[in-house]
Amino acid sequence: EIVLTQSPGTLSLSPGERATLSCRASQSVSDNFFAWYQQKPGQAPRLLIYGASSRATGIPDRFSGSGSGTDFTLTISRLEPEDFAVYYCQQFGSSPGYTFGQGTKLEIK
Amino acid sequence: QVQLQESGPGLVKPSETLSLTCTVSGVSISNYYWSWIRQPPGKGLEWIGYIYYSESTNYNPSLKSRVTISVDTSKKQFSLKLSSVTAADTAVYYCARVEGPYKIFDYWGQGTLVTVSS
Numbered sequence: 001e002i003v004l005t006q007s008p009g010t011l012s013l014s015p016g017e018r019a020t021l022s023c024r025a026s027q028s029v030s031d032n033f034f035a036w037y038q039q040k041p042g043q044a045p046r047l048l049i050y051g052a053s054s055r056a057t058g059i060p061d062r063f064s065g066s067g068s069g070t071d072f073t074l075t076i077s078r079l080e081p082e083d084f085a086v087y088y089c090q091q092f093g094s095s096p097g098y099t100f101g102q103g104t105k106l107e108i109k
Numbered sequence: 110q111v112q113l114q115e116s117g118p119g120l121v122k123p124s125e126t127l128s129l130t131c132t133v134s135g136v137s138i139s140n141y142y143w144s145w146i147r148q149p150p151g152k153g154l155e156w157i158g159y160i161y162y163s164e165s166t167n168y169n170p171s172l173k174s175r176v177t178i179s180v181d182t183s184k185k186q187f188s189l190k191l192s193s194v195t196a197a198d199t200a201v202y203y204c205a206r207v208e209g210p211y212k213i214f215d216y217w218g219q220g221t222l223v224t225v226s227s
Binding site: 001032033035037043044045046047050051056088090092096097098099100101102103 | 158170217
């Protein structure tokens, strides 16, 4: 089973700052099957990035994804108040199918 | 637009079977994979399994012995059954659509909290 480890667990920043979130896989994953989601309290997760670097429909261009193999990054160039949430990385592979990272909480400093 | 809505009991007794249904609207249930994902209170996301409209399935090995996912294309619904539940199965259960080429969860239901308690 591929384990995804996200860091940091909590990130405290101010609006307007740049956020860099990391996700490391225990073994190489396909870029095509790597994604990032945002989840706000009481809501379902929302797809942000797919294929490691493609923005989903309606996602602002301040969100960007990069990386390959075992190391992936989600960058938010200038934080807006609505960006403070929990972020999850996710991969799809042959076994057991899908795994998620444990999440990074982005909180207002 | 695509919408998914979970339904089912919010309280299940230990050792019994949890049963949920997801109703799909705005899109044909055919030609897509459909998935269940859960989230224990205050914790992260766990994939449960998915089904294709043709009824082929794939389950998380950690739950495989207790999970059954089925589909009813005529009703535009797919369902989850999780047997022998314990308190550890208490979670918000989400249904989601799997987008084809990238295998991403592009549409989600709002989620439904299922509590396992006597």
